[in-house]
Amino acid sequence: MSLFLSCGETSGDHYAGRLIEAVKSKVAPVWGMFGPEGTMAGGHALWGLEELQVMGISEAFKEIPRLMRLKNAMADRVLSEMPSCVVVIDSPDYHIPLIKALRKRGYVRPVFYVSPPTAWAWRRGRASALRDLKVICLPLFEMEHLFYKQRGVESHWTGHPLLDDLSGYVPEERVLRNTDASPxxxxxxxxxxxxxxxxxxxxxxxxxxxxxxxxxxxxxxxxxxxxxxxxxxxxxxxxxxxxxxxxxxxxxxxxxxxxxxxxxxxxxxxxxxxxxxxxxxxxxxxxxxxxxxxxxxxxxxxxxxxxxxxxxxxxxxxxxxxxxxxxxxxxxxxxxxxxxxxxxxNKMGRRGAYRLWADVILERIGR
Structure with missing residues (x-):
């Protein structure tokens, strides 16, 4: 029983790492596209985080042929391996077409979206697309959770993951060396x-x-x-x-x-x-x-x-x-x-986001 996971941002790689830590005792291997935090948590990265490091319309246009090849290769691998579920994080311009391709080609197992598109801000039709694709959303903010639920998308939320990340926070290393007393x-x-x-x-x-x-x-x-x-x-x-x-x-x-x-x-x-x-x-x-x-x-x-x-x-x-x-x-x-x-x-909710994500995923795949 395996889990396919894909993310395209540094913050998404952090969420990937924490999610892998939360599920790896129940489901393995976790494989896909992520960065060093996902790998350090025990995931097997077939593609690196840098694959999606583009910003802006003009830069994205230049990368369309390469990203299409990446999407097709990724879909081929998912359909060959048939993981118990698919989890994508952020990067909707890449991940929504990937999910559409998987559904069109017969992947019927659960698909989860951590940090789903900011459809409340622009391109609201994405909410309908996620509903029709039967994607389960795990948003970061309550306003996003309510937005998706009101449009018929299954969504689960308890709080922002930063509440867990920063609980008892202590810097891991000295911020400055040889600095003066200036703020x-x-x-x-x-x-x-x-x-x-x-x-x-x-x-x-x-x-x-x-x-x-x-x-x-x-x-x-x-x-x-x-x-x-x-x-x-x-x-x-x-x-x-x-x-x-x-x-x-x-x-x-x-x-x-x-x-x-x-x-x-x-x-x-x-x-x-x-x-x-x-x-x-x-x-x-x-x-x-x-x-x-x-x-x-x-x-x-x-x-x-x-x-x-x-x-x-x-x-x-x-x-x-x-x-x-x-x-x-x-x-x-x-x-x-x-x-x-x-x-x-005070609008960030309460701690427990990573545990909630893991519980929702594991319940759906019967673990």
Missing amino acids: IAALLPGSRPSETRRLAPVLKGAGLMLQEMGYHPVISIAKNLSARDREMIKSICHPLTFFEGKGVDLISQSQFVVGACGTAAVEAMMFDKFMVVLYKASLLSYIVFKVMIKTKWVSMPNVLLQREVYPELLQGKANVGAIKRAICMYLENSAKIHKDLLEAK
């Missing part, structure tokens, strides 16, 4: 190569500005980036300080955060840290985003509250002057902002 400003260029290339120059400028303000800016370099991309960030952002450990460790020790939108915004909220959210994509990607998006905000703390607590600087607005104004605004209104962050954090 740390965490600068996060993201985990996708194209994203880091666009944000690194902005963050260097922000870092130099923060030094003048009396802070110690530290650039986080994601572990999943290739050696070439890591060196690119260091070359652009020299002479700032770099941190190559877990981004969450740097966030936890910082005064505030500036960087790419995504899981980092939720992690910052959990640590009660202010964040300036940056987003820079290709012009085509941004036009599509503006036309199709159904929500006013891109960061989840703002979405949860339905108002801005984290300033969002998109495209050309992601510049040093705007970042400085946002930080000065925070310093003048910190009490209110931290009250808002507590309100958002």
Whole structure:
């Protein structure tokens, strides 16, 4: 009895690792596409996480032929091995077509979607697609859970997995070596190569500005980036300080955060840290985003509250002057902002997400 698991993001690989740990005593092997955390937990990676490391419409278009070949190869392997179930995490532009291909070719066993598409924000038809494909959703936020249930999709939720990850949290390694006593400003260029290339120059400028303000800016370099991309960030952002450990460790020790939108915004909220959210994509990607998006905000703390607590600087607005104004605004209104962050954090549910995911999966496959 085996389980096929596929994810395409660094955060998804973390969820993959925790899920593998929760089910491996009852179902093995767990195989598919994931990264180092999934592998360290005991999974067998036939494809690496980097297969889906693309960002934006224009970049994705160039990769369509390769991604089609990957999807077909993956579907062939699943239908050959016939695992007890399929679990996909994030990356809906890849995973929904994969699920459709599997269903069309006769795979009738359970399919689960951890961190399903943000259909509440855009492309709402995806909810109907998941319902028709009989996909069982395991979302991260209650608002997503309710959205899917209201549209006839089976969904299970108890809380965000970060509540488990950060329970009794202690940084695994020292955030800085040979640092001074200045308060740390965490600068996060993201985990996708194209994203880091666009944000690194902005963050260097922000870092130099923060030094003048009396802070110690530290650039986080994601572990999943290739050696070439890591060196690119260091070359652009020299002479700032770099941190190559877990981004969450740097966030936890910082005064505030500036960087790419995504899981980092939720992690910052959990640590009660202010964040300036940056987003820079290709012009085509941004036009599509503006036309199709159904929500006013891109960061989840703002979405949860339905108002801005984290300033969002998109495209050309992601510049040093705007970042400085946002930080000065925070310093003048910190009490209110931290009250808002507590309100958002209280919408995260309760601990037990990984156990719930495992229980739902194991029940459906009869283990």
